[in-house]
Amino acid sequence: MPVRSVSRSPAVVTSGRPGPVLALLATISGGMYAHDGEEVGYISEGRLELAIEDDVHVLETADSFHFDCNRSHSHRNPATDRRTVVVWCVTPPPH
Structure with missing residues (x-):
């Protein structure tokens, strides 16, 4: 499955120390992802279309x-x- 990076603001919400969660403020233009872990997010501005398997959610x-x-x-x-602005947390960090 193709993987496309997200356009990310330089404002990282965490302290920058290595740990089990990466939190960031992301400006979303779209993408496909496949990786281990969990994601949680809050739509700060705009709309986000999130497809999980066959279900499409408009947030x-x-x-x-x-x-x-x-x-x-x-x-x-x-x-x-x-634009769409999302506070996005990923665990474990994909880096």
Whole structure:
């Protein structure tokens, strides 16, 4: 499965010390992902279309999500005229 990196703001929410969770503020333009772990996020601004296997969820500002990353998943910004900002946490960090 293709993997595409996310456009990430330089503002990292964690202390920067190595640990079991990576938290970041991400500006989403879309992508496909496959990896071990879990993801949790909060939609700070805009809309996020999150596909987990055959289910597609359209999340709005102030919505949140949590899922097992071993399941096939992808996400995208469904809007063409505004950005999507997500506070995103991944465990374990993919780096």
